[in-house]
Amino acid sequence: MNVKTLKWLGGIAGCLEIIDQRRLPAELKMLQCTNVKQLYDAIKTLAVRGAPAIGVAGAYGAVLSLKKPPAKASLKQALAILKRDCDYLASSRPTAVNLRWAIDRTVKRANAFVEKHPSCNLSQLRKIVLAEANAIFNEDVQMCLNIGKNGSNFVKNGFSILTHCNAGALATAGQGTALSLLYEAKKQGKRFKVFADESRPLLQGGRLTAWELKQSGIDTTVICDNMAASLMAQGQIDIIIVGADRIAANGDAANKIGTYSLSVLAKAHGIPFYIAAPSSTFDLKTKSGKDIPIEQRPADEVRLIGNKKITPDGIKIYNPAFDVTPAENITAIITEKGVLQKPNSRKIAGIFSF
Amino acid sequence: MNVKTLKWLGGIAGCLEIIDQRRLPAELKMLQCTNVKQLYDAIKTLAVRGAPAIGVAGAYGAVLSLKKPPAKASLKQALAILKRDCDYLASSRPTAVNLRWAIDRTVKRANAFVEKHPSCNLSQLRKIVLAEANAIFNEDVQMCLNIGKNGSNFVKNGFSILTHCNAGALATAGQGTALSLLYEAKKQGKRFKVFADESRPLLQGGRLTAWELKQSGIDTTVICDNMAASLMAQGQIDIIIVGADRIAANGDAANKIGTYSLSVLAKAHGIPFYIAAPSSTFDLKTKSGKDIPIEQRPADEVRLIGNKKITPDGIKIYNPAFDVTPAENITAIITEKGVLQKPNSRKIAGIFSF
Numbered sequence: 001m002n003v004k005t006l007k008w009l010g011g012i013a014g015c016l017e018i019i020d021q022r023r024l025p026a027e028l029k030m031l032q033c034t035n036v037k038q039l040y041d042a043i044k045t046l047a048v049r050g051a052p053a054i055g056v057a058g059a060y061g062a063v064l065s066l067k068k069p070p071a072k073a074s075l076k077q078a079l080a081i082l083k084r085d086c087d088y089l090a091s092s093r094p095t096a097v098n099l100r101w102a103i104d105r106t107v108k109r110a111n112a113f114v115e116k117h118p119s120c121n122l123s124q125l126r127k128i129v130l131a132e133a134n135a136i137f138n139e140d141v142q143m144c145l146n147i148g149k150n151g152s153n154f155v156k157n158g159f160s161i162l163t164h165c166n167a168g169a170l171a172t173a174g175q176g177t178a179l180s181l182l183y184e185a186k187k188q189g190k191r192f193k194v195f196a197d198e199s200r201p202l203l204q205g206g207r208l209t210a211w212e213l214k215q216s217g218i219d220t221t222v223i224c225d226n227m228a229a230s231l232m233a234q235g236q237i238d239i240i241i242v243g244a245d246r247i248a249a250n251g252d253a254a255n256k257i258g259t260y261s262l263s264v265l266a267k268a269h270g271i272p273f274y275i276a277a278p279s280s281t282f283d284l285k286t287k288s289g290k291d292i293p294i295e296q297r298p299a300d301e302v303r304l305i306g307n308k309k310i311t312p313d314g315i316k317i318y319n320p321a322f323d324v325t326p327a328e329n330i331t332a333i334i335t336e337k338g339v340l341q342k343p344n345s346r347k348i349a350g351i352f353s354f
Numbered sequence: 355m356n357v358k359t360l361k362w363l364g365g366i367a368g369c370l371e372i373i374d375q376r377r378l379p380a381e382l383k384m385l386q387c388t389n390v391k392q393l394y395d396a397i398k399t400l401a402v403r404g405a406p407a408i409g410v411a412g413a414y415g416a417v418l419s420l421k422k423p424p425a426k427a428s429l430k431q432a433l434a435i436l437k438r439d440c441d442y443l444a445s446s447r448p449t450a451v452n453l454r455w456a457i458d459r460t461v462k463r464a465n466a467f468v469e470k471h472p473s474c475n476l477s478q479l480r481k482i483v484l485a486e487a488n489a490i491f492n493e494d495v496q497m498c499l500n501i502g503k504n505g506s507n508f509v510k511n512g513f514s515i516l517t518h519c520n521a522g523a524l525a526t527a528g529q530g531t532a533l534s535l536l537y538e539a540k541k542q543g544k545r546f547k548v549f550a551d552e553s554r555p556l557l558q559g560g561r562l563t564a565w566e567l568k569q570s571g572i573d574t575t576v577i578c579d580n581m582a583a584s585l586m587a588q589g590q591i592d593i594i595i596v597g598a599d600r601i602a603a604n605g606d607a608a609n610k611i612g613t614y615s616l617s618v619l620a621k622a623h624g625i626p627f628y629i630a631a632p633s634s635t636f637d638l639k640t641k642s643g644k645d646i647p648i649e650q651r652p653a654d655e656v657r658l659i660g661n662k663k664i665t666p667d668g669i670k671i672y673n674p675a676f677d678v679t680p681a682e683n684i685t686a687i688i689t690e691k692g693v694l695q696k697p698n699s700r701k702i703a704g705i706f707s708f
Contacts, residue, residue: 025666200554200578203664211666221670224554224656226579226612230677233614258580260587268618302578308660310557312379312565316575323584
């Protein structure tokens, strides 16, 4: 996977370059975010998306924030700006917990550094925060590899795999979460084919998963979301693998709208249903799925495709970005730290004391 | 419902005017089919669609066919052309059985008339076939009303109803099948709201159901197909009502792709799942769902929305137009002749000896 979803360019005064995913698959264009507002908009409008990727992007957002205060600003002033900007960035997407997690980590690092070195200068602080963002980036790359290795055994030779939305290289700094299993299985010489749900309304499956799997030479067929059940009934799906945006303490998992539907259908057809996600996706403060805030997105995402209006004027639209799959529908959660079969509160609490 | 989905204009040399449903909801344009080829294309490209509507259209296709032979042609020649044209028209959509049923009925009527009146002229034959097509049209209007009356009791005051694709006025000569229940319930003063699956790939729900329900002032919200399960889990769906394109002798029903998915989800959530369809949708020669031919449609229906390409070049697409819902997932089938609770072979055989 040689997809550079995010890349920091330059030093402490640099910028974050991302693939503008709104333009894929029509064109591969890079977008440079030089300030916090630009990054907020890029995250909000899904130019960069995927829980791990927006976490990494958020961490670099802290670096962008620290470009703001003038050289003579006090550390206290700089930290206040950082705090405000980071809260602003975190508000761009409320469901994925990785964003908040990565941002909090950089802010915490900045505060700890200043506490320990009260006479440091702004430039030193900037370097520290950039180093932290780079660390988060590098850990994400490693996390993807480890998830792939931990889960590749679920991908057997000859399998047909269904996936939803995009939990691939385009959703992370590395080679993805759910799709990382496929990339690892391919390295091991396994042959398999993939059905990619197009994933309405924003078509991350049809646009992004199809695009990156095609880059990798993996046999991929795009279907409309409502066709998945029919394939299951025909015995054409062996396993389902998806990502997650937030996993509650009891194992309930929020992911792209349509995931819950697949989990119910999988159960009805006796098909294993796997979630692949880094441990930063777990939010132990959220007890169960019903406590996960579900982002409501603009009606125009359903109403318009390009400039084409596909519903009558004035009709109501319901457009939640996510739904929640209860733990009981999940065969296993694959993390970089290991595999949680039949996830529950006890096993999940265990992962944080590995 | 004052939607004129189909209308025969003029006498035996007339033409079939249809609403060009490919253009809805952007514009309400009429399309006049003056010959068999035009009508074939209109059915094939879904300018006119919906099992009952294409049945009525097919019947008028027989009238168009009989415009072809010159005045001095023999009756035998005319009947041969009619047979060939009707087979051609029936081949336009292989799944819906109403098309074949209506066409066969007009051909049979033509043959019976010639057999009884071997010295009749071509003009007389044309009149007989037009009368038969008009009869099919009028029966369809009445059928819609009766389905609505037979099923409206399932729509309770305060209900939220989910429907898929379009089984409304735009799918029939009258006020629809599934949606007829809603129109009748509205006449009875009931208040309810409707969630319309957009129904990828051709968006008959988002485009057509939303359009006609809005005309009728029924509270309607469009959702993407993959959002239905989430609404069910939230307790926001009381019943599901859809149409059908062919019902086998055992009650298995083919309908728009995505219907099977809803039936499985309905079962998992304890939600009643109704099919509304005329008795002409039943095909006793088809034993079960696995014997129903499923039409495969062009990849471009998934790949393109308007002129916008939404998948990468060269990616594979799977695009079946229908799926099959097993009888065991169907709470009841509502026909113009009565309601079949828990449909099975015995009850279905009974409907044809009412």
